Amino acid sequence: MVNQKYKNMLGAKNIIRVLSEYATERGAEIGYENVFDYSLGNPSVPCAKEYTDAVIKMYEKEDPLTLHGYSPSLGNTKVREQVAEYLRNRFGIPYETKHIFMTSGAAGAIAHALRIVTEPGDEVLTFAPFFPEYTPYVNDTGAHLTVVEADKEGFQINMDAFEKAMNENVQAVLINSPNNPSGIVYSEDTLKKLSDILREKEKEYGHEIFLISDEPYREIVFDGKEAPYPSKYYDNSISCYSYSKSLSLPGERIGYVAVNPKAVDSDVLAIMCGQVSRGIGHNCPASTSQLGIAATLGKTSDLSVYETNMNLLYDVLTELGFEVVRPGGTFYIFPKCLEEDATTFCKKAMKYDLILVPSDNFGVNGYFRMAYCIDTEKVERSIPVIRKFVKEEYGR
Amino acid sequence: MVNQKYKNMLGAKNIIRVLSEYATERGAEIGYENVFDYSLGNPSVPCAKEYTDAVIKMYEKEDPLTLHGYSPSLGNTKVREQVAEYLRNRFGIPYETKHIFMTSGAAGAIAHALRIVTEPGDEVLTFAPFFPEYTPYVNDTGAHLTVVEADKEGFQINMDAFEKAMNENVQAVLINSPNNPSGIVYSEDTLKKLSDILREKEKEYGHEIFLISDEPYREIVFDGKEAPYPSKYYDNSISCYSYSKSLSLPGERIGYVAVNPKAVDSDVLAIMCGQVSRGIGHNCPASTSQLGIAATLGKTSDLSVYETNMNLLYDVLTELGFEVVRPGGTFYIFPKCLEEDATTFCKKAMKYDLILVPSDNFGVNGYFRMAYCIDTEKVERSIPVIRKFVKEEYGR
Numbered sequence: 001m002v003n004q005k006y007k008n009m010l011g012a013k014n015i016i017r018v019l020s021e022y023a024t025e026r027g028a029e030i031g032y033e034n035v036f037d038y039s040l041g042n043p044s045v046p047c048a049k050e051y052t053d054a055v056i057k058m059y060e061k062e063d064p065l066t067l068h069g070y071s072p073s074l075g076n077t078k079v080r081e082q083v084a085e086y087l088r089n090r091f092g093i094p095y096e097t098k099h100i101f102m103t104s105g106a107a108g109a110i111a112h113a114l115r116i117v118t119e120p121g122d123e124v125l126t127f128a129p130f131f132p133e134y135t136p137y138v139n140d141t142g143a144h145l146t147v148v149e150a151d152k153e154g155f156q157i158n159m160d161a162f163e164k165a166m167n168e169n170v171q172a173v174l175i176n177s178p179n180n181p182s183g184i185v186y187s188e189d190t191l192k193k194l195s196d197i198l199r200e201k202e203k204e205y206g207h208e209i210f211l212i213s214d215e216p217y218r219e220i221v222f223d224g225k226e227a228p229y230p231s232k233y234y235d236n237s238i239s240c241y242s243y244s245k246s247l248s249l250p251g252e253r254i255g256y257v258a259v260n261p262k263a264v265d266s267d268v269l270a271i272m273c274g275q276v277s278r279g280i281g282h283n284c285p286a287s288t289s290q291l292g293i294a295a296t297l298g299k300t301s302d303l304s305v306y307e308t309n310m311n312l313l314y315d316v317l318t319e320l321g322f323e324v325v326r327p328g329g330t331f332y333i334f335p336k337c338l339e340e341d342a343t344t345f346c347k348k349a350m351k352y353d354l355i356l357v358p359s360d361n362f363g364v365n366g367y368f369r370m371a372y373c374i375d376t377e378k379v380e381r382s383i384p385v386i387r388k389f390v391k392e393e394y395g396r
Numbered sequence: 397m398v399n400q401k402y403k404n405m406l407g408a409k410n411i412i413r414v415l416s417e418y419a420t421e422r423g424a425e426i427g428y429e430n431v432f433d434y435s436l437g438n439p440s441v442p443c444a445k446e447y448t449d450a451v452i453k454m455y456e457k458e459d460p461l462t463l464h465g466y467s468p469s470l471g472n473t474k475v476r477e478q479v480a481e482y483l484r485n486r487f488g489i490p491y492e493t494k495h496i497f498m499t500s501g502a503a504g505a506i507a508h509a510l511r512i513v514t515e516p517g518d519e520v521l522t523f524a525p526f527f528p529e530y531t532p533y534v535n536d537t538g539a540h541l542t543v544v545e546a547d548k549e550g551f552q553i554n555m556d557a558f559e560k561a562m563n564e565n566v567q568a569v570l571i572n573s574p575n576n577p578s579g580i581v582y583s584e585d586t587l588k589k590l591s592d593i594l595r596e597k598e599k600e601y602g603h604e605i606f607l608i609s610d611e612p613y614r615e616i617v618f619d620g621k622e623a624p625y626p627s628k629y630y631d632n633s634i635s636c637y638s639y640s641k642s643l644s645l646p647g648e649r650i651g652y653v654a655v656n657p658k659a660v661d662s663d664v665l666a667i668m669c670g671q672v673s674r675g676i677g678h679n680c681p682a683s684t685s686q687l688g689i690a691a692t693l694g695k696t697s698d699l700s701v702y703e704t705n706m707n708l709l710y711d712v713l714t715e716l717g718f719e720v721v722r723p724g725g726t727f728y729i730f731p732k733c734l735e736e737d738a739t740t741f742c743k744k745a746m747k748y749d750l751i752l753v754p755s756d757n758f759g760v761n762g763y764f765r766m767a768y769c770i771d772t773e774k775v776e777r778s779i780p781v782i783r784k785f786v787k788e789e790y791g792r
């Protein structure tokens with residue numbers, strides 16, 4: 001018989017997809033260059049040339065049997081070794097091959113990380129604003145996602161709300177810094193406080209609480225800074241990484257799980273991911289994608305356009321009187337709407353062919369997200385449109 | 397807290413992997429050319445040149461943003477359209493784009509197919525001998541796998557045992573033809589009888605029973621024949637395909653789900669797979685793998701070596717008095733051991749550096765599997781070794 005849960009899910013439309021599809025349709029009418037489509041978080045810069053060159057070389061020179069052969073279910077051993085070495089050198093944490101599990105992007109990484117440290121019935125906490133796909137990611141494991149109220153001052157963590165939400169049933173906390181949708185980077189101070197609370201609660205409840213850190217935007221940080229690395233602050237932690245944004249390879253579905261060597265059972269956690277895979281049909285990411293990223297470790301696409309775009313938008317939004325926290329990274333900005341209801345606000349913007357995503361799905365009301373992974377030229381052309389929209393609709 | 401189920405699974409070793417690792421270690425001692433490693437089902441012929449050429453051309457000519465961009469979660473729409481057209485032309489079944497869902501190989505296809513037509517607690521039947529990974533594939537969805545006793549005459553389906561095993565709780569039946577490990581191709585007669593029983597039971601129980609057909613060996617069929625296509629015989633059916641064997645691309649993890657257009661809810665079943673993906677973190681297979689297979693639809697690697705190897709082995713095994721059903725396809729053969737206990741038999745063979753897999757994990761006792769996806773030259777050199785083993789150990 002047809003599964004009713006998945007059948008019922010078909011009715012529920014993803015607002016980001018709906019808006020993105022609308023933008024495409026509208027583009028067909030008036031020319032896509034005239035639609036200021038800030039809906040979708042799809043990288044707008046090409047992948048690093050080193051990646052393309054490395055893959056072409058493999059296809060030309062390598063034995064196809066080796067190149068396209070089964071990779072071990074934990075990932076190509078040499079690739080895992082290289083990723084571990086890279087992380088060791090970069091973060092000073094003694095990762096070894098056994099701590100790395102290759103995945104199909106961050107979604108695959110989170111799917112595995114959640115399953116190795118929770119059981120069905122457990123609770124997982126995350127912090128608003130949050131990536132809405134975390135809900136199916138967590139709930140489909142059999143665990144339950146609880147969203148902690150946002151810190152609306154700076155979109156760091158609302159520690160009071162966090163402490164209140166904690167309870168014995170919480171087995172994992174899922175964070176995302178640099179953050180989609182706020183663009184905020186968690187400060188050292190935030191990560192220290194978060195870790196202190198987690199350690200205290202581990203003692204109080206008598207079990208580990210794992211920190212699962214979703215880091216696809218790790219390399220997109222502004223003002224020449226680096227994002228503080230969560231696993232430096234907390235031992236029972238698992239980093240989930242994707243090359244989708246740093247190398248502009250979202251379609252290639254390549255990332256990894258990196259288990260903190262100091263975590264409880266760190267010798268087996270990544271290996272357990274291989275057991276999870278058997279049940280969810282992953283096996284491993286494409287062998288050539290694994291080899292491709294191994295050949296370009298530490299390289300990124302030219303990501304500077306995102307900072308340029310952010311500055312343009314931040315300036316005009318603050319000038320127009322929007323309440324907005326300046327993003328420290330990513331390609332998102334998350335200003336407060338000029339009226340209470342975000343959907344009404346975003347609908348009004350649509351009349352100007354400005355495609356903004358209302359915040360309700362991200363766990364806070366009254367904000368909107370702009371994904372500025374588009375050409376700077378288009379951002380520039382959108383500025384008079386934003387001004388016109390705000391002036392005509394809100395008299396500013 | 398660390399998940400206990402997955403932690404406990406670490407102890408359980410996969411016998412095929414264990415034997416394959418042993419063969420590698422032994423190879424390091426005496427030279428791998430001297431180990432007659434029939435353990436692992438890894439293709440031994442290179443991928444079709446058309447695939448390599450198509451991918452290199454894409455990397456050289458295509459816009460990297462398009463090439464590596466997010467594919468829709470159901471798969472690249474153009475690729476799905478091409479797969480549907482290919483299947484339509486080949487099997488005369490009116491597949492449309494909406495019936496196709498692109499997956500990470502057959503494992504990914506089965507993971508999705510099971511979830512869209514069963515609920516936790518349901519029962520899924522399969523037939524011995526069977527691919528042992530079906531156990532985690534099914535049981536990790538929350539459903540339960542029941543294995544129906546083998547038809548030891550011809551490794552078709554034991555219809556009496558099947559009818560006895562059927563009950564109201566069975567929501568899906570999982571088949572694999574051409575079959576791993578037996579190498580047998582289900583005949584038209586088998587598929588018709590199977591379908592008749594399923595239709596009868598659907599009426600009796602008042603609910604659909606889906607046939608999930610795992611077909612990675614569809615193109616490896618001997619004697620110039622074609623494998624009867626299960627979806628031709630039964631409407632509520634889902635084909636799960638992988639290019640791992642036909643194009644020798646196991647590492648690229650590329651395949652699809654094809655929902656029979658005549659199935660109940662066929663308009664939404666493939667689309668429901670996209671909802672399943674959200675929870676198990678698949679998203680979609682690598683975009684370049686999708687485009688690569690679309691560029692080579694209908695092409696295969698040169699698969700003739702498998703038939704050559706099968707004939708060599710079948711001849712010597714029958715000559716030596718083994719009870720063995722002649723494979724109709726795949727790169728496996730599944731003879732009866734010369735003593736009751738398969739493990740003892742295979743251990744004796746190891747002394748001759750013949751690596752055979754005992755049948756117990758495949759759901760029948762007293763047989764062994766040989767994966768003859770190796771060079772013909774090596775098969776030829778193994779023949780005197782097989783003779784020696786049988787003579788010295790069993791006096792034949």
